[in-house]
Amino acid sequence: MSAATRPSNDPFVHQWMPFTANRQFLEQPRLIARAEGVYYYTTRGEKLLDGSSGLYCIPLGHGRREIREAVTKQMEELDYAPPFQYGVPAAFKLAAEVAELTPPGLNRIMFSGSGSEAVESALKVALQYHRARGEGQRTRFIGRERGYHGVNFGGWSVGGMVNNRKAFGVGLPGVSHLRHTLIKENLFEMGEGTHGADLADDLERFVNLHGADTIAACIVEPIAGSTGILVPPKGYLKRLREICTKHGILLIFDEVITGFGRTGQAFAAQTFDVTPDIMTMAKALTNGSIPMAAIAVREDIQQTILDSAPPNTVEFYHGYTYSAHPVACAAGLATLKIYREEDTFGQARALAPTFLEQIASFKGMPDVIDTRGHGLLGAVELAPKGKPGERGFKILCRGFEEGLVLRAAGDSIVLAPPYVATPDQLGQMIEIMRKLIAES
Numbered sequence: 001m002s003a004a005t006r007p008s009n010d011p012f013v014h015q016w017m018p019f020t021a022n023r024q025f026l027e028q029p030r031l032i033a034r035a036e037g038v039y040y041y042t043t044r045g046e047k048l049l050d051g052s053s054g055l056y057c058i059p060l061g062h063g064r065r066e067i068r069e070a071v072t073k074q075m076e077e078l079d080y081a082p083p084f085q086y087g088v089p090a091a092f093k094l095a096a097e098v099a100e101l102t103p104p105g106l107n108r109i110m111f112s113g114s115g116s117e118a119v120e121s122a123l124k125v126a127l128q129y130h131r132a133r134g135e136g137q138r139t140r141f142i143g144r145e146r147g148y149h150g151v152n153f154g155g156w157s158v159g160g161m162v163n164n165r166k167a168f169g170v171g172l173p174g175v176s177h178l179r180h181t182l183i184k185e186n187l188f189e190m191g192e193g194t195h196g197a198d199l200a201d202d203l204e205r206f207v208n209l210h211g212a213d214t215i216a217a218c219i220v221e222p223i224a225g226s227t228g229i230l231v232p233p234k235g236y237l238k239r240l241r242e243i244c245t246k247h248g249i250l251l252i253f254d255e256v257i258t259g260f261g262r263t264g265q266a267f268a269a270q271t272f273d274v275t276p277d278i279m280t281m282a283k284a285l286t287n288g289s290i291p292m293a294a295i296a297v298r299e300d301i302q303q304t305i306l307d308s309a310p311p312n313t314v315e316f317y318h319g320y321t322y323s324a325h326p327v328a329c330a331a332g333l334a335t336l337k338i339y340r341e342e343d344t345f346g347q348a349r350a351l352a353p354t355f356l357e358q359i360a361s362f363k364g365m366p367d368v369i370d371t372r373g374h375g376l377l378g379a380v381e382l383a384p385k386g387k388p389g390e391r392g393f394k395i396l397c398r399g400f401e402e403g404l405v406l407r408a409a410g411d412s413i414v415l416a417p418p419y420v421a422t423p424d425q426l427g428q429m430i431e432i433m434r435k436l437i438a439e440s
């Protein structure tokens with residue numbers, strides 16, 4: 001029965017699901033009822049391994065008591081207060097704690113509700129910063145092919161994920177894209193590829209074409225996540241940093257996936273030893289429990305914007321009803337406490353070599369055309385069968401039947417396990433994935 005012909009009292013027709021093959025879902029619903037640790041349980045009681053940490057957002061696994069209790073307590077004390085012209089203590093505390101984790105200097109934190117919102121915040125800070133210092137003509141942005149920066153207009157415009165772009169027209173004007181970094185010379189190399197640092201020189205070409213003084217910022221994910229785990233070539237991010245610095249272009253790292261230990265350090269900026277001017281984060285900030293995101297901004301960038309406004313006026317015309325929501329702040333504080341006390345990022349560091357070895361072990365299987373990964377992000381790319389992406393989607397659906405939740409980025413099968421997964425659980429994820437790929 002097609003979606004259109006299902007009766008209106010059908011309980012499934014009313015929710016229009018995001019980023020979902022809605023019609024297929026109605027035919028074969030994948031319903032999750034409950035979760036605990038690294039497992040989901042379906043409405044039929046079947047157990048599934050969470051191989052993708054939710055959507056890269058629950059490093060600690062599901063259902064941590066400390067987070068639940070902190071959220072409950074906050075709800076009882078203060079469920080909401082307006083974030084414009086008023087503040088809540090938990091937000092200042094959380095900002096200070098986040099600033100402890102970010103690279104030195106990136107210690108001004110503005111909260112929002114999602115990664116997409118954080119990206120918009122970051123782009124706007126870049127524009128207003130240049131205006132405040134008398135370079136308001138710097139309005140261009142440089143993104144990258146196969147980048148993903150969320151779904152809002154700024155974010156998809158600087159992003160380079162084809163399906164996210166082609167339905168919605170032209171997007172922001174003045175956006176150019178660097179070439180992506182997935183090159184054949186680096187196939188099957190785990191970690192940073194040996195070749196391709198010079199792809200960063202694309203930025204110089206845009207400088208030559210448009211003039212550096214028209215470019216506000218360059219935004220990249222240190223590791224492109226949503227398009228299939230594209231690890232930067234060795235030296236690539238450093239080169240990008242050098243070019244940005246040389247030309248007064250702000251470098252924005254979108255760390256929505258890579259933030260909070262995914263690469264073994266708090267942020268990929270530290271793992272790759274490259275400090276951006278602004279970074280975004282979300283997802284693992286609250287271990288996925290309550291929507292929350294943030295940007296971390298260089299202190300002097302914030303100061304420049306503050307100083308450019310007359311006293312007693314709003315300096316930055318931006319914010320959301322749910323910015324710094326007290327309940328999200330409570331979830332964030334409880335999450336960061338666990339990260340500190342349990343050395344969660346250390347756990348990720350310890351698990352990563354085994355994980356990457358397991359991902360690399362897919363090399364040589366029929367139709368495997370690449371394996372790649374870094375930290376606890378790994379991808380096995382398959383030759384397409386049928387239309388591009390069809391095979392990946394089938395594997396995702398079969399995974400639900402075989403007990404594994406995973407991501408498919410086109411025909412790349414992506415695993416991003418919770419950091420608390422045991423080597424045994426990791427092994428089970430890999431074995432299910434092997435079976436799914438073999439039969440696909």
Ligand SMILES: Cc1ncc(COP(=O)(O)O)c(C=O)c1O
Nearest residue numbers: 114115116148149150254256257
């Ligand atoms: C790098 C990156 N930026 C932005 C976003 C958008 O985040 P959200 O879905 O919370 O809006 C995502 C989501 O996966 C992401 O991976």
